[in-house]
Amino acid sequence: MALRKTWAVALFGLDGVLVEIESDVRAGGLPALNLLGLPDTALQEAKNRIKAAVQNCGEQWPERCVTLALSPASVPKTGTSYDLALACAVLAGAELVPPHRLEGTVLFGELALDGRIRQVRGLLPALLAARGQGMRRAVVPRAGLAEAHLVAGLDVLGAEHLREVTAWLRELDDLHREPVPRPEPEPRGNAPDLADVLGQPEARWALEVAAAGGHHLLMVGPPGTGKTMLARRLCGLLPALTDQEALEVTALRSVAGELPEAASLVRAPPFVAPHASLSVPALVGGGTGWARPGAVSRAHRGVLLLDEACELGPKRLEALRTALEEGEVRLARRDGTLRYPSRFQLVLATNPCPCAPARDIDCQCAPQARRRYLGKLSGPLLDRVDLRVRMRPITAMNAVGLAPPESSAVVRTRVAEARAAAIDRWSPHGWQSNTDVPGPVLRREYALPPATTALLDRGLEVGAITARGADRCLRVAWTLADLDGATTPTNEHVAAALEFRDRRAT
Structure with missing residues (x-):
């Protein structure tokens, strides 16, 4: 032997x-x-x-x-x-x-x-x-x-x-080199279309800005106003993944056991929408033995929708902060630390109060109950959310005399043009979107004139925004400039970016 x-x-x-x-x-x-x-x-x-x-x-x-x-x-x-x-x-x-x-x-x-x-x-x-x-x-x-x-x-x-x-x-036979034939996966064209959503022009515009710049988004509004519908259509506006991104996403799906047998590179951005009852390990990863990727990693290079976000509770919501800031999750165990990438776009959708009436005037909640409900979205978490929008009730099912809603294909074209402008500007530095750019670079190498950033300076002076919030406003301003075809943001773009962070939206 x-x-x-x-x-x-x-x-x-x-x-x-x-x-x-x-x-x-x-x-x-x-x-x-x-x-x-x-x-x-x-x-x-x-x-x-x-x-x-x-x-x-x-x-x-x-x-x-x-x-x-x-x-x-x-x-x-x-x-x-x-x-x-x-x-x-x-x-x-x-x-x-x-x-x-x-x-x-x-x-x-x-x-x-x-x-x-x-x-x-x-x-x-x-x-x-x-x-x-x-x-x-x-x-x-x-x-x-x-x-x-x-x-x-x-x-x-x-x-x-x-x-x-x-x-x-024993060299008596050869092994297989070709996989078992399997049906082709469904094409990306089956994604829900933005044309299905009635009204909500402010929210549709915020969704387009989020897709163009890779920004996080918060939607607050009564039930039935289209928050979830809009969030589910965000992936249809995003460009296909690059080869490296597709390999990362496919590897994560393989580790999570979610890769189908007819495996091919995952080219479409993933969409993950866990139930509000999920645990912290299910959200950020973990479990006994082999720590597996959670929802934040399965949404890598895609969209993570947390519907009814205020029902999740502070413990689970606060667990998102490190992943949002650093783009990876570190799971410390006795024998070492595992790392899973988690660069995703976060979409939060929530009702404005526990009773959630169709109209604000019908709310039966005490002011303290409303504050306690929305207070589950802490200041540090909201500071990392670039876009906040308030949804309004639908007032008519038939928009007589108005143009039909734009389809995902039309909006996706504008998003692609804005993304291309950002890649052309940032690719020498190794960044692919405006949200990837560090704040110090925006303030030094790509600093805007004082007249353009006067509103931001005023917001910092009165405490309306933090330094992190100012950096994120600059990123949104660059995205708005890309959507307008401008080479640099103007004071109107900065004002619009600051308006997206208005606390009254929550």
Whole structure:
């Protein structure tokens, strides 16, 4: 018997560590299977899975003392993606299969008791990590071949059963290179259209500005005025993701287990709208064992809608502040810190008070109750929201004599032109939208004349806005200038940006 090696990947967020699996099969002592290297419960149970799978495939299980060591030994190993690599390590260590094809090959897959290879989470980021650490070939579940083919520069093979892998190792047969045919995903054209929303010109304009500059948005108004309808149409105004952004979003979906089998790069900005009853770990990420991405990370490069925001409560709303400011979530655990990206557009929608009548004059709430209700949206959180708009009740279902509402396609054209102007201006610095630009850069390298920013200076002087709020007003002013086709913002753009932060909107 010989000492043999196979390779797998341990995932920590979107980062992966290459794991070397050593197999030592000894003739002396009682038959046993020992698994070393900080395995979790699911990985400890792999001992029974791989033994049953090997025997049910017609292979002989070595009745000897088998030791499997996963290195680095100090790194915790979680999940079931190691099963295939462990089984191949045992067979190679018992000299039942030749080891030469295992060199430079990383293996992924959960084994069923009959030897079938099941799909695993996080295949895309794991393969990216394996490629970055020198692996040249990968064997994955055939159900994950479409996802694996998104990684260039890696020879990817797919298998449906352990028997196929053993035959490939013995050079008796080849593994699959093409994924199982699946139906194509729905085109982006099925997104809801902005033309469905009646009235609300101020809110429609705020939605267009939010799409053009990547700004956060708060909508306050009675039920049935179209807050949720407008928010659900924001993704239809955003441009398609770039190659790098699409890879980030697809990797996050893979880790979250939300990537369909007919996997392709996710080109449309994601839209996430969790229920108001979600927990803090569901919002920002976490959970026992392997900390998974939350709603803020699943909405990366897209839109996160928090409907009925005041029903969420201060604890969950305040958890958003770091993600909004830094664009990533850091989940601290005993064994280290996981990082998930979370650059999203936040859309908050809420009623103005607990009773939420159709008209303000019909409100039955005491002034203290109204203040307490909207007070759940704290000042520090609202300071990070660039656009605030008050929704008004619809007064007529048929707009006789008025032009029909603009469609998403028309607005998307203007948004694309504004985004192109921003990219042309900021791309030398590495930024893609106005909301990415740091405040010091706007104040120094792209400083506006004092006459243009006089209103901002007055707002700072009387305490109407904070320094952070002033920076965000400048970003909105640049977006308004891009939508108007102007090279730099004017005092009208700055005044309009300041009006969007009017506290009376809440």
